[in-house]
Amino acid sequence: MYRPMAQTLCGDGLFVVLPRVGSQGSPGDALEDFNVAVQWVVANAANFGADAGRVHVMGCGAGAHLCAMYSLAAPLRTWYAQADRMARGAQLLASADADAALRRTVRRIHRPPRVAGLVLVSGVYDIVAQRRYEADRCIENLTAAARAFAKGEEEAWSPALAVRALRRRSAVLPPELFPRSVLLIHGRLDSTFELAQSQRMFRELCAVGVPDVQMKIYANLRRVDPAIALLAPRSALAQSLLEDIRASVKNQDTQPSPNQDA
Numbered sequence: 001m002y003r004p005m006a007q008t009l010c011g012d013g014l015f016v017v018l019p020r021v022g023s024q025g026s027p028g029d030a031l032e033d034f035n036v037a038v039q040w041v042v043a044n045a046a047n048f049g050a051d052a053g054r055v056h057v058m059g060c061g062a063g064a065h066l067c068a069m070y071s072l073a074a075p076l077r078t079w080y081a082q083a084d085r086m087a088r089g090a091q092l093l094a095s096a097d098a099d100a101a102l103r104r105t106v107r108r109i110h111r112p113p114r115v116a117g118l119v120l121v122s123g124v125y126d127i128v129a130q131r132r133y134e135a136d137r138c139i140e141n142l143t144a145a146a147r148a149f150a151k152g153e154e155e156a157w158s159p160a161l162a163v164r165a166l167r168r169r170s171a172v173l174p175p176e177l178f179p180r181s182v183l184l185i186h187g188r189l190d191s192t193f194e195l196a197q198s199q200r201m202f203r204e205l206c207a208v209g210v211p212d213v214q215m216k217i218y219a220n221l222r223r224v225d226p227a228i229a230l231l232a233p234r235s236a237l238a239q240s241l242l243e244d245i246r247a248s249v250k251n252q253d254t255q256p257s258p259n260q261d262a
Contacts, residue, residue, distance in 0.1 A: 001227060008233040012242050014249065015050040017041050022066065027148055027157060028105050034070050035109050042113045056117040056179075056249050060227050061193070062144065064123025068159040068201065071118055073109040075166055075177040080106065083169075092165050098155035105156065117181035117212075119245055122223045124193045125201040126161060127154035133194055160197075163204040173208060181212040183248035185241065187221025216244050 006016040019037035022030030038057065045052040059067040076092075080103060083090035093099040124130050127149050134140040149157050156162075166173055182205055186198040195217065202215040218225075218237075229237040 001231070005227060005230040008230045008238065008242070009245070011233060012246060015045075015048055022062075027066075027069075028108055030066055031070055031073070031105065032108050034066060035073070035112055038070070038113055038115065039111070054116045054249075055113070056119060057115050058119035058121070058245075059123065060121040061123060061223060064120040065125065065157075065159070067118055068120060068123060068125055069157065070109070070112070071115060071179050072159055072162055072166075073106055073112040074114055075173065076102065076106045076162065077109070077112075078177055079166055079170060079173075092169060093155050093161070094165075095152065095155050097152040101150070101153040101156035102162070114177070115179050117179050117183070117249055119183045119185070119248060120198070120201070121185045121226045122187060122190055122193060123184075123198065123201075125197050126158045128158055128161065129197065129200075130193065160201045160204050163201075163208050167204065167208045175209045175211065178205075178208065178210050180210070181248055182210055182214070183244060184213075184215045185218070185226060185244065186215070187218045187223065187225060189219075189221055190223040192223045212248075214244075214248060 002018055006018045009016050017037065017040075019033070021033035021037060034057075038055065041050075041055055042052045045055065057067040057070065059065070079092060080090070083092070091099045093102060124145075127145060130145055131140055131154060134143050134145065140146060145154075184198045184202050186193075186195050188195055198215060202213060205213045218240075221237075225237065226241055229235055229241060232238055233242070
């Protein structure tokens, strides 16, 4: 399904790399795969006429969660390194188990390149709240969240909570550690991941000082609709989504480049 989506984005003037990550193993393994893919894109972008300084990552659903987690690798590694110089074993998250899990995860992401932007579609950014939402619907033992995230470690895999912790526990948090632009897209009719998930992530990114954060709420959109719409690029919904994505990836702090965005 994602190949036609990639072709649609290529047809809109972008250079797209579609990696396969996370098919086996834990979420930490998926992040390691993701880091290898992004490093490869940065190293080889010029060979394809793309600009290595304008790499964006985009994901839908679980992919959006993975993109958000990956984008925090650099600020999290920086925070832990600086905190440990002052007090060995300094804790970022409230839960000791979750904090230890987060430490282990970010240590596995070696030399993560800073991505220029994120495009996050219908994602989950607070696993703690997601588990509560699923429990209210009596499906907490049936979903991927129940299988992927160990009990007591949900906070470690909640990018919105990680951004909040970074903001509250950092005297100075350089904005250049974060992407320059973030676009969040969510449908009001999404019953898999609540709209509140994206709204929470949006507020935290704004508060932490990301230069360009946009959120687009589609009134009649379900979770799968954006992915389906981008399979038919001439549809009205696809054109609207492409306009939002185009505006996000083109709106950079850097000067316009003749190369394509990646």
